[in-house]
Amino acid sequence: MAQVLLExxxxxxVFPGTVALDNVSFELRQGEIHALMGENGAGKSTFLxxxxxxxxxxxxxxxxxxxxxxxxxxxxxxxxxxxxxxxELSLFPDISVMENILVGQAPSKMGFMRTRxxxxxxxxxxxxxxxxxxxxxxxxxxSVSQQxxxxxxxALVTDADVYIFDEPTSALSVEDAARLFDVLxxxxxxxxxIIYVSHKFDEIFRLSxxxxxxxxxxxxxxxxxxxxxxxxxxxxxxxxxxERIYPEKGTPSRQTLLKVDNLNAGxxxxxxxxxxxxxxxxxxxxxxxxxxxxxxxxLSGVEPRTSxxxxxxxxxxRIQTVQDxxxxxxxxxxxxxxxxxxxxxxSIRDNVAVTHLDALSKRGFLLRNRARELASTxxxxxxVKAKDDDQLVGSLSGGNQQKVxxxxxxxxxxxxxxxxxxxxxxxxxxxxxIHQLLRKLANDGIGVIVISSELPEIVGLSxxxxxxxxxxxxxxxxxxxxxxxxxxxxxxGLHSKAVAG
Ligand SMILES: Nc1ncnc2c1ncn2[C@@H]1O[C@H](COP(=O)(O)OP(=O)(O)OP(=O)(O)O)[C@@H](O)[C@H]1O
Ligand SMILES: [Mg+2]
Numbered sequence: 001m002a003q004v005l006l007e008x009x010x011x012x013x014v015f016p017g018t019v020a021l022d023n024v025s026f027e028l029r030q031g032e033i034h035a036l037m038g039e040n041g042a043g044k045s046t047f048l049x050x051x052x053x054x055x056x057x058x059x060x061x062x063x064x065x066x067x068x069x070x071x072x073x074x075x076x077x078x079x080x081x082x083x084x085x086x087x088e089l090s091l092f093p094d095i096s097v098m099e100n101i102l103v104g105q106a107p108s109k110m111g112f113m114r115t116r117x118x119x120x121x122x123x124x125x126x127x128x129x130x131x132x133x134x135x136x137x138x139x140x141x142x143s144v145s146q147q148x149x150x151x152x153x154x155a156l157v158t159d160a161d162v163y164i165f166d167e168p169t170s171a172l173s174v175e176d177a178a179r180l181f182d183v184l185x186x187x188x189x190x191x192x193x194i195i196y197v198s199h200k201f202d203e204i205f206r207l208s209x210x211x212x213x214x215x216x217x218x219x220x221x222x223x224x225x226x227x228x229x230x231x232x233x234x235x236x237x238x239x240x241x242x243e244r245i246y247p248e249k250g251t252p253s254r255q256t257l258l259k260v261d262n263l264n265a266g267x268x269x270x271x272x273x274x275x276x277x278x279x280x281x282x283x284x285x286x287x288x289x290x291x292x293x294x295x296x297x298x299l300s301g302v303e304p305r306t307s308x309x310x311x312x313x314x315x316x317x318r319i320q321t322v323q324d325x326x327x328x329x330x331x332x333x334x335x336x337x338x339x340x341x342x343x344x345x346x347s348i349r350d351n352v353a354v355t356h357l358d359a360l361s362k363r364g365f366l367l368r369n370r371a372r373e374l375a376s377t378x379x380x381x382x383x384v385k386a387k388d389d390d391q392l393v394g395s396l397s398g399g400n401q402q403k404v405x406x407x408x409x410x411x412x413x414x415x416x417x418x419x420x421x422x423x424x425x426x427x428x429x430x431x432x433x434i435h436q437l438l439r440k441l442a443n444d445g446i447g448v449i450v451i452s453s454e455l456p457e458i459v460g461l462s463x464x465x466x467x468x469x470x471x472x473x474x475x476x477x478x479x480x481x482x483x484x485x486x487x488x489x490x491x492x493g494l495h496s497k498a499v500a501g
Pocket of ligand 1: 015018042043045046397
């Protein structure tokens with residue numbers, strides 16, 4: 001049997017009000033990709049922080065290569081051959097890519113390392129991801145997905161025995177994810193051990209040898225990937241089987257709620273026209289860089305546009321800013337939680353309250369009880385897993401942060417809700433809940449637009465699909481055209497000429 005590289009026994013970790021981990025044991029072998037799965041808040045990231053020294057366990061032991069260790073800090077873990085890519089980006093924004101990549105390498109080495117050498121090392125790894133930026137680029141000038149690659153490379157340059165990835169692909173394109181998988185397979189072939197966290201079942205079954213499932217901080221079990229399937233893992237994760245993943249489709253009215261006429265904004269949004277019916281979920285699909293996000297941002301007043309008319313219920317409306325959009329009941333939720341005014345250092349209650357400042361502040365007093373009511377409604381409707389509404393949003397698990405963000409905007413009773421990748425990083429159970437919630441909103445007469453790069457989600461959830469290619473509408477599909485192949489054909493521009501004519 002292969003050697004055990006890392007072992008955790010009986011790990012317990014308590015945060016005020018939450019038992020994040022209770023008696024969790026785990027083992028990683030040489031040459032193994034071991035997936036760690038569980039719903040949002042199950043304790044995955046907490047476990048990884050403990051085995052990399054960023055958090056100290058209240059109980060339990062950790063062994064590296066068979067020897068008990070006491071990890072005082074992440075530096076300790078690194079020195080002992082454990083490298084991690086965290087769920088949240090942790091780069092220094094103001095220094096270069098290569099300096100970020102080589103931070104944390106043995107300082108003696110760093111001292112002597114010439115710029116030329118640093119560039120060489122960084123470039124060798126960055127090339128595996130076919131990046132088009134230089135190692136000398138300043139990190140803050142990179143996109144989120146480029147930063148994610150730097151984050152990954154930063155772990156890869158360390159000569160470790162154990163590599164840990166906490167949801168590494170949530171911000172990567174399909175192509176970059178495939179490149180990462182190649183790297184993982186190489187590491188595996190070299191006999192390294194890999195712990196891999198993801199909510200995406202296709203990745204898990206493609207990559208992993210074993211799967212360990214946590215639920216509510218407890219270890220449910222470890223299974224061999226080849227001897228199980230998604231249904232069983234889901235049952236382990238949520239404690240029940242989810243019979244249907246997508247809610248029933250709606251019966252949208254014929255009435256046009258939103259009409260967009262010849263929208264133009266930069267090169268990624270050209271001559272865009274489409275409409276949205278009352279009670280409809282309109283999916284928006286396009287390959288990375290197609291302009292799907294740019295189009296929705298131009299529509300919602302986030303980015304300026306050069307031309308185009310917007311009609312709501314047949315009436316032309318003026319939307320130049322986000323405030324204009326909100327005053328007409330049109331809300332756009334970005335794919336970036338932090339940009340969307342999710343205040344990590346504030347409580348859930350205050351996060352919900354800030355979206356209701358107009359209604360909540362009477363003569364400068366925030367109506368505390370009303371704020372509490374709103375927050376508990378959001379927490380109940382979206383099943384936010386938290387101690388209470390006082391908990392800081394920054395201390396919630398990633399998926400629960402996402403729920404708070406969606407919930408706080410829904411609580412404003414929108415007419416049109418535009419969501420950019422609303423279920424990214426969200427576990428299967430919560431994802432199904434969010435799908436149901438969106439369907440319910442649509443059935444209540446709201447127009448819902450959902451951008452997603454997951455085809456199954458687009459097909460499963462949408463009444464119609466707007467496909468974007470090269471900054472413009474390649475087609476609006478419905479009925480029997482709502483299938484993977486047809487949508488991909490349109491997204492790759494196969495039918496673009498016919499449409500443009
Ligand atoms: N610093 C903290 N203070 C208080 N509670 C915390 C803190 N960090 C995590 N928690 C709580 O511990 C539990 C486990 O969180 P953790 O981040 O490990 O979940 P996760 O499985 O990684 O979820 P996700 O899939 O959403 O990333 C959650 O209930 C979370 O709210
Ligand atoms: Mg996590």
